[in-house]
Each structure stands twice: as structure tokens, then as C-alpha cells.
Amino acid sequence: MKKITIAIDGFSSTGKSTLAKQLAKHLGYVYVDTGAMYRAIALFAMQNGYISNEFFDKETLIASLSSIKLQFKFNTDLGFAEMYLNDTNVENEIRTIEVSSFVSKVAEISEVRAKLVEQQKEMGKDKGIVMDGRDIGTVVFPDSELKIFMTASATTRAQRRFDELTEKGGDVSFEEVLHNVEERDYIDTHRDNSPLVRADDAIEIDNSYLSREEQFDVVLGLVNETT
């Protein structure tokens, strides 16, 4: 079976990464969570005091980009790759509501996108990859053989994210999570550079009422038709 590139885009908390991980495991492909890369840059900006609720020193962040090293390292116990920022495992830190509240502002910066898109293209050059994000089918791999665009209502997505955060012991309210989901949707779809938009040739899956197994079966069927 020939190896292909699978691009999965969509709004936050649509279950893109769960589906992408499942697919990659089943197909023996590499999985890349590009949101983790943007989150790691946001974490770097927070750690260095470049971004807070009151201000954002974009210029200093841009000037520091060359000193940021991002790597994915596969964790055999967990069965997926974890994000490393300058050789430190930041997989947990990048998932907090604080990072979520800054990440879309960081992801608007052209220089940040250029750096990450270059690295993403390099990771996918040999195909056999499932990559999820916001601009994978439109910008990173416009020639990918299979493009999926995932949607679900904001309330459904916020509920999933809220359950995930509280399960990990996070101290957040549902309203805070819903506000964050809606704010990120707005910024991600309205930014000038690579806004979140469905590629013309992407297949849309609204998973508000689909179980994980059902979505997996639908997408696996599409993969089999393509390969």
C-alpha cells in the first residue's frame, strides 16, 4: 500500500488529535500535532515574560525565535510523541488554560508561522504522516492525498475540553473554557496569515454526534479509497 500524507484541520477541541493518533497507530504512520508546536512557542513567551494579560512584546519574541528548539520525542509507554522545548519535556505545561489563552496571539505572527511551517514540511517530506492543525491542508501540505476538516459546535467542544482539563485536576470553570474556545475560533479564522479555512478539496466531518469509533471508521474508509 502506498504511503500518503493525511492532513487534518479544524477548530479547537474537535478531537483532531485523538483521531490522528488512532489513524497513525493503525497505519504505522508518524503523527504530528502542530498545535503543540505553537503552544510550546507560547509557553516560551510566557516563561520569558514576553506575554501576559497586559502586554505582548512581539518584537522580542520574534528576535528570540532562532534560540527556540522544538522536538517531538516518542514515548513508548504512552504510545505517542511528546513535545520538547529546548530539551525540556513540556507536554503537560503546554496544555494548560493559560497557554491556551495566549497561543492564538502567538500563532498570528508571520515569523512564528514561517519557522514552524518549514519544520513541519521537513517532517512530512517522506509521507506516511498524519498531521493535525489549522493550515495543514491549505499551507503545509496543499498537495496531500487526503484532507479532513473537523467541526463540532462550540459548546460540544468546550465540554470535551472542560472534562479533559478537570480530569487532570485543572481548576477552571466551563464558562472560562467556552470563552477560550470561542476566542480562539475567532482569532484563528480571522487572522491575515493562514487563517483556519476548509481547503476546497477537504472532506468535512462534523463529529458532534459521532463516537470516536464511528469517526475512525469513516476516515479509515477514506484512507482505503485513497491508497
Ligand code: C5P
Ligand atoms: O490544536 P490546538 O488547539 O492545540 O492548537 C492551539 C492553537 O495553535 C490554535 O488555537 C491555533 O491558534 C494555533 N495553531 C495554528 N496552526 C496550526 C496549529 C495550531 O495556528 N497548524
